[in-house]
Amino acid sequence: MVEKLSITLPSEMVDAIKSRIEAGSHASTSEVIREAMRTWLRLEEEHEERIEALRIRVKQSLEDPRPNLSAKQVRERLDALYAKHNS
Secondary structure, eight states: OOOOOOOOOOHHHHHHHHHHHHHTSOSSHHHHHHHHHHHHHHHHHHHHHHHHHHHHHHHHHHTOOSOOOOHHHHHHHHHHHHHHHTO
16 A cells, blocks of 8 residues: 655755755655655664663663672782683
C-alpha cells in the first residue's frame, strides 16, 4: 500500500534532494525520501538494539552475585595484579 504525503522542508534539504536527482543518483524526490526513511528506520532499530543490550548488561551487573568492592579494595587488587605481571 502506498500513501501520498505532503511535507514541508527547508530550502537546504530541498536543494540537497534536487542535487541528488540532477546527479543521477536518484530518479525522483520520492526515491530520495524513501531511501532517507529506510536509513532513518535502520538507525532507529540499531539504536533500540544498543539500548536493549545496555539494559541487559545493567541487569546482569545488578544481579551479579559477587560481592561489592570498595575503591580501596579494587585498587589493592589491581596493584597486586600489576605487581604479579611485572615481576
